[in-house]
Amino acid sequence: LRDGTQKAKDLDELERRGYGRRENCRRCEFNIPRMADLACGKWGTEGRKVTFIEVCSERGSELLEKAIQAGYLEVEKPSKAVVEERERKDRKAFEQALGWQERDRKELEERSTEEKFSYWKSQFDQCIKCYGCRDACPICYCKDCELEADRNLVPPGGVPPDVMFPMIRITHVMDSCVNCGQCQDACPVEIPLSKLIFLLNRELARIFKYEPGVDVSILPPLRTVTDEELTLEVVDLAS
Ligand code: SF4
Ligand code: SF4
Ligand code: SF4
Structure with missing residues (x-):
């Protein structure tokens, strides 16, 4: 705040009261986008003015290397404790997302x-x-x-x-x-x-x-399933 003081509200409590994140963000299972070349975020940075960067592909590694060589980035290796803290937050957010999904599902499905x-x-x-x-x-x-x-x-x-x-x-x-x-x-x-x-x-x-x-190399299922496959008796779409 302007006077230098800080105020904090518990996100879970806020969201129970209808505030907080967009409903899509609440139910998202991918809080660290490791399908990207680089995944950047604050989890694990312990309040410091730094960004945690995860390298998720060869391309991400090359990009990061070039940024370091060009002098745009200074990097340091995170401690084991910091990595574990980031993992803990990710697991918690994943479980919360499943909870929100279940809540959304019930809201729509518990109707005749x-x-x-x-x-x-x-x-x-x-x-x-x-x-x-x-x-x-x-x-x-x-x-x-x-x-x-x-x-x-x-x-x-x-x-x-x-x-x-x-x-x-x-x-x-x-x-x-x-x-x-x-x-x-x-x-x-x-x-x-x-x-x-x-x-x-x-x-x-x-x-x-x-x-x-x-994975962009895998096509969505309804683009690849054939009419013949849908008529096979061994395919049980309800299970
Ligand atoms: S249909 Fe899905 S992908 Fe398209 S805008 Fe809506 S939420 Fe996004
Ligand atoms: S559902 Fe209808 S009103 Fe809503 S954005 Fe689509 S076209 Fe527009
Ligand atoms: S045909 Fe129209 S509605 Fe269907 S996927 Fe393409 S843009 Fe969307």
């Missing part, structure tokens, strides 16, 4: 089929077809989007749009959604789009053992 239908209908009935969700989504990069009127899949001119409008986008992105929350943040009528898509994504991740955004 009729209640679910009525809830989602009332949500999507508010849609003004602004395309904000599609335009903000990093997965929605198609040049010839199927939501456009000239694709003849969504009847033009209707507000709220035909049910095909949300259904097309949801089915297109649910296997590769990275839980960034941009679609929900962009929605002017605050439809919980990301919450729904993320929960569907967790189901698909469980069935196909695929984690979006982690």
